[in-house]
Amino acid sequence: MAHxxxxxxxxxxxIHGIPYGIYYNVVISPTSxxxxxxxxxxxxxxxxxxxxxxxxxxxxxxxITILFGSLSYRNVxxxxxxxxPLVRREVEKQLSVLVFIDIVYNVIAxxxxxxxxxLYTTPIVQNPLANAQLSLANTSTLCLYFLNxxxx
Numbered sequence: 507m508a509h510x511x512x513x514x515x516x517x518x519x520x521i522h523g524i525p526y527g528i529y530y531n532v533v534i535s536p537t538s539x540x541x542x543x544x545x546x547x548x549x550x551x552x553x554x555x556x557x558x559x560x561x562x563x564x565x566x567x568x569x570i571t572i573l574f575g576s577l578s579y580r581n582v583x584x585x586x587x588x589x590x591p592l593v594r595r596e597v598e599k600q601l602s603v604l605v606f607i608d609i610v611y612n613v614i615a616x617x618x619x620x621x622x623x624x625l626y627t628t629p630i631v632q633n634p635l636a637n638a639q640l641s642l643a644n645t646s647t648l649c650l651y652f653l654n655x656x657x658x
Contacts, residue, residue, distance in 0.1 A: 529547040530543050530546070560623060564616055564619065564623070565620070567612075568612065571608075571612050572609060578602060579605065582601070611654065615650050619647040619651040622644050625643075626644045
């Protein structure tokens, strides 16, 4: 079953990557006269921004981490009432603390990225200084977000 699920998800993600190859084109930037890879389809831009960034890479992993972390914490709390050797109980408590710390760091790394990404994708600000500050916040939270993956 694991082999089938792995093959299925590999096929799904390969199919998911096909529009990136179709809609991203190499164009000359009008401001810097350099070659850049940019999206040329508005509908795909909306999908990439709202579905991929916000739902697939932020909300779903955060909810799954919180759900399974809270379930494991609850399971370790119930272990105290059963007859389990003391050494095993202490190891499981330490593991639950590690899982809890991982959940907290995941929330700290993901929620700011999610908020800034939502603000960065809505063009409500016309002030160039505010756009530069928002771009700095986007880059900073993106680094924090990817640091989460490197730590895990």
